[in-house]
Amino acid sequence: MFFNSLSFAIFLPIVFFLYWFVFNSSKKAQNTLLIIASYYFYSCWDWRFLFLLVFSTGLDYFTALKIENSRSKAERKTWFWISVGVNLGFLGVFKYYDFFAVSFSKLIEGFGMQANPFLLNLVLPVGISFYTFHGLSYIIDIYKERIRAERNFIDYALFVSYFPLLVAGPIERATHLLPQVKVKRSFDYQQAKEGIHQILWGLVKKIVIADSCAQYANAVFDNYESMNSLSLVLGAVYFAFQIYGDFSGYSDIALGTSKLFGINLLKNFDYPYFSRDIAEFWRRWHISLSSWFRDYLYIPLGGSQGGTWMKIRNTFIIFLVSGFWHGANWTFLAWGFLNALYFLPLLLSNKNRTHTGNIEGVSFIQGMKLIPQIGLTFALTCLAWIFFRARTITDAFGYIKRMFSNWQFKPQYFNIERYNFELVLMLVLFVGFEWFNRYKIEPISGKYSYPKICLAIIVLLLFGVYSEYKSFIYFQF
C-alpha cells in the first residue's frame, strides 16, 4: 500500500474516522487502533514479514527491560549486545549477506581460485533498515541511561510500527515520539489542516516532480552510452530532483498523515538544494538518518575531537556506513566515499559549521555571492548522485567519462519521445517556489492558502504522472 495509491486514500480516512470517533475514549484505545492499522498497513506489503516486525519489536522491548533491571554491568552488556546482534543480524542476513558472499567469491576468483557462493536470494522486508534503526536507537539510549525502558508494550510497539513512518522513516527517537504516544491525543484543527497541506505538497513533489523527472532520468541513465554531454548533465540534475521529490515528498506525506492523528514526527528535509556547502547539505538532507549516524556512530567514535587522522577516519566511517545503509552495492559505497571527500576539507579547515540556519532575506549583492556557493554544492551533489543511481560502478564511471568527453550540447530526442530539455522550465518554477517558501515546513499554509490549495490540485491533475506508476525509491532500502 503506497502513500500515493487509491488503497491508501481509502485506508487513511477509515483509520482517521475510527481514531477520532470510535477509539477516542483513551490513549490505550487510540494506540491499540493505530497498532492494528499499522500492522494491517505493513501486512499489505507482505504479511509474512509482519512476524519479523513483531519479533524485532518484542525483542527490543524485552531486552530493554532486561538491560534496565540488570544487577551487574556484565549482564547489562550481555543483554545490550544480544539486542544489537540480533537486530543487525536480521539486517545482515536479509540485506547484506548475498552482497558479501558475491564480493568474497569475486575476490577469491581474483586469486585464481574457484568459488561457488551460497546465495540466499531473499526478498528484502520493506522498512527493515528503518525499524531496525528505531529499535537500535532505543536500545542504545536505554543502555546509555538516557531514557527509561518503556513498560507498556502497546506504546512501545506503536513507537516502532507507527504506519506513517514504518516503511521509510523518518527514523524516530524514543525521546521524541514515545512521550507523544504516552498521552491521549486531542484533535487540533490547525494541526490537522497543516497535515492536509503537507500531504498535498508531498503529493505534488512525488507525482509531479519526482515521477516526471524519473521518466527523463531513466531515459538518460539506461542509455547513457548514446547520450551527449547536455543530456548527461540534465540526466544527473533530473535524478537529483527525482530523488529529492520522491523522498522528501514521501516524508511530507508521512509527517502530514501523522499530524492528522495528533502526532508530530521529526523533520526529515529542510530545502537541501539551497545548501551553501556539503556540510550544510547533510544537515538538511534525510535529517533523521544523518542525525542518527551523528549521535550513535560519529560521536561515540570520537566525532571531530582528537587528531586529524581520527577526524578523517570518523568522517569516512560515517559516510561509508551511511552509503552502505542504503543498499548492498558498491555504487552506494562510492556515493558515501565521494561525500566524505567533499566533507573532509570543510571539517579539517573548521568550516563545517559556517552555514547554519536559514538563508535570511538577502540583498542583490549577497544573492550574487550565494548563487555560486549553492550552485557548486548542487553540482557536487549531482555528481555523487550519478553513483547512487547507476546500476554498477562501471556504469557510473562510464557516465561521468562520457559527460566530460562528449562535449555535444544539442537538444537530444529520447526513446520516450521527448526532448532532453523539456523538464527544465518545470524545475526552474519548482525551485523558485521552494526558494520563496524556504522558511516554512510546506509552502501551502499561511497567506493565500486556499488559492494555493486550488493551484496544487490543478498542478497535480495537469502535470502529475499517473500512467507509469512508480513506487517510492526509499522503500527499497
Place this chain on the structure above:
Amino acid sequence: MKKFVYYLLGLLLAILLAAYLLDYTFTAFYTNSKPRNKIALAYTGTAQEYDVIFLGSSRANNHFVPQLFIDRGLTAYNFGMSGSRLEESALLLQLLLAKGAKIKSLIVEVDLNINSNGYSEGTRANFYPYLNQSDLISSYYKNIADFDKLYYLPFYRYLKYDAKIGMRELFFTVAKRPSKNLQHYGFYPLKNTGKDMKYDLSKHYPKKNRAYETIKKICSENHIRLIAVTTPMCENVKNIAYFEEVVQLYPEVHNFEDVVTDEDCFSSCGHMNEKGAKVFTQFLLDKFFK
C-alpha cells in the same frame, strides 16, 4: 472536528470541480482542434470518399504508400496505427463510416496481429477523449474493466492515460504542432536499413480473431471490397510457416509475406523501409487496381 470535516468536504469539492472543469476543457480542445492522430482525424474530420483505405498495425502504417494510389488518380489514406491491434482498427472503421465516409476498398493487414485477440492500451487511449460524446465508442468499450471509471469519473481518463492524452498532448494540440502520424496520407516511412535481422515466430499461432470478423461483417454490410493481406518480413524468420497457417485459418487472406525479399528493403525484420514499402505497394496496386 466539525470545522475540519467541512474543510475536507470543501477540499473534496474543489478536487471534483477542478476535475470536471479540466475534463470539459480537454474534451472541448480535442474535439475542436486540428487532429494529431488518425482516430481524431476520423472523429473530427469531415466525411470523405476513399477509393481505398488501409488498416492494421505498424506493419500497415509503415508498409502501404497511399501516394502511389493517388498518383494513379485514386483517393487513398493509410489508417494503420503503430502498436494497434485489429480491435482498434475495427472501431476506427466504424467511426469512419459513422461519420459518413464512403469507402470502396479496404486493404487490411492480417498477420502477426491475429496471434491473439488482444488490444492496444495506448491506441485505445486515443478514443477516450470522445468516450462521453460518441455512443459508438462508449458502446464498443462498455465491457472493459474500468469503463465506469473512464466514463463517469471526470478527468480519470486523462489521468490514467496522461502519456497519450494528457497535458503534453493537449499542449501540442492547442499549439497546432504538426504530427508525423498524419503526414504522407497516414503513411509513416522508415528510413534506415536493418542489419543482422531476425524474428522468432515459433510461439505465434494464428487464432480466430473477433475484430477481424467484425471488419469482415462491416465490409459486407457496407459493400466495401475487403482485401486482407499479410505483409513481408525479412528472410531470417523462425517458423515462417505461421503465414501459411494464417491462410489456412482465413482462406481469403492473400499471403504476400515473400513479395519483398531484398535485405535493403527492410528497416527491421518486421518492418520494411520506405524503399520496400514502395515496392510492396506497387505490387498491390498492380495486382488489385489495374
